[in-house]
Amino acid sequence: MPENPYRGLPSHHFWRQSVAAIPPFAIDPLVRFPFELAQDHKVAAAGSCFAQHISQALQRHGFNYFMTEPPPAGMSREAAQADNYGVYSARYGNIYTARQLRQLIERAFGEFSPDLPEWRDRSGHFVDPFRPQIQPSGFASTDAMRSAREAHLGQVRRLVEELDVLVFTLGLTEGWVHIADGAVIPLAPGVAGGTFDESVYKFVNFSTAEIVQDLCASIDLIRKVNPNARFIFTVSPVPLIATYRDQHVLVSNTYSKASLRVAAEEISLARPGVAYFPSYEIITSPATSRNYYLDDLRSVSLLGVDHVMRVFFAHCVAGSKKTAASPPALPSELREEIRNVGQIVCDEEAIVKL
Incomplete structure (x- = not known):
């Protein structure tokens, strides 16, 4: 028996060997992954805006990125991007909370029929409160909005x-609820449509236990109709753009990310x-964050x-020849990625554009 239980453990157990002594671009925190993605697997993506990076990378590398709501035939790339086609596997926009994901699946299968009425935007057009920025110009009528929702x-x-496989990126714990039926919406009323009324809507900040419960429910709902479905959960490294709690946004962000990370661990x-x-x-990571955020932090x-995608392909993709420890890609190899990164859609940014 060793005199010290840590003696002889592999290097990934120790901060100095696996973080401090490693070049930042070569840090690889993934020791093992329980399954691999094959190129013929139908991989769907949903969640906060960071999930789009994974979906774009899968498409660029020829994987079967599964979309049930692709752009209409003949629509230009620019027009499709403006109308939120191809951003995710279906045209649901950003899904920031675990409760949103659960309720989306419940609504799709007729297990939840919220009474939340349609919103109006500043131009008087109709807005779907469950995906308020999906149609930038709004809908001409209630019927048009509801027809589009049912098709979706x-x-x-x-x-x-x-x-x-569903790749879901957890983004926020804070959200807004329609009090009458408990329906969760991605943006507060008044940000991208609707009018805020504290007797109609309330602010919520989901606990870790609630997040775990909602994720478990989503898994069970999906496996009820698709027993072999598998799931990859991630936590978005993008901080909160704003908090509604009466405290510093940095403190709110720390709670949010910690809760989401714990929930993802418990579920996995x-x-x-x-x-x-x-x-x-x-x-x-302290070794990388100074270079991995832009000036807005x-x-x-x-x-x-x-870096994220090199680790993903090294561990999660069958037959991948990429290595997580390779040097950063040359600028010529990033031209397409540069173009795509600028097109990430983040509904939350509407909060600070008012």
């Missing part, structure tokens, strides 16, 4: 029934076919995205 939910059903340990991928750790830099 049908494609969400198809997505759930056919996907092989408790459920088979569920994995956690450490994009959050790669970006926020919120947007992730190209070097950071490249």
Whole structure:
């Protein structure tokens, strides 16, 4: 028996050997991953804005990125981007909280029918409160909005029934709820439509236990119709753009990310076919964070995205020849990524544009 239980453990157990003594671009915090993605797997993505980096990388590398709501035939790339086609696997926009994900699946399968009415924007057009920025010009009528919603939910059903792997990026614990029916919305009323009324809407800050409960419910709902579905959870390294709690945004951000990270850990340990991928750790590590955020200390830099994706392909993709410890990619190899990173859609930014 060793005199010290830590003696002889592999180097990844120790900060000095696996973080402090490693070149920042070569840090690889993923020791093992429970399954691999094959190129023919239908991989769907959802969550906060950081999830778009993974979906874009999968598409660029020829993987079967599963979309049930692609752009209409003949629509230009610019027009598709403006109307939020191809941003995620279905046209649901940013899904910031675990409760949003759960309720989206419940609505798609008729298990939750909220009474939340449509909103109006500043131009008088109709807005879907569950995806308030999905149609930048709004809808001409209530019927048009509801018809588009029903078509969308049908494609969400198809997505759930056919996907092989869902990559979901957890973004926030803070959110807004329609008091009458408990429906969670991605943006506060008044930000991108609707009018705030404290008798109609309330602020919530989900606990770790509630997040775990909602993620478990989402997994169970999906596996009810798709028993072989697998899941990859990540935590977005993008900080809160604002907090509604009466405290410093830095403190709120720390709570939010800590709660989401703990929930992802508990789920990945408790459920088979569920994995956690450490994009959050790669970006926020003391060794890398000074280079992996832009001047706003919120947007992730190209070097950071490249590092995350090198680790992802090294561990999570079958037959990948990429190595997580390779040097940063040359600028010529990042031209397409540079163009795509500038097109990340983040509904939360509407909060500070008012």
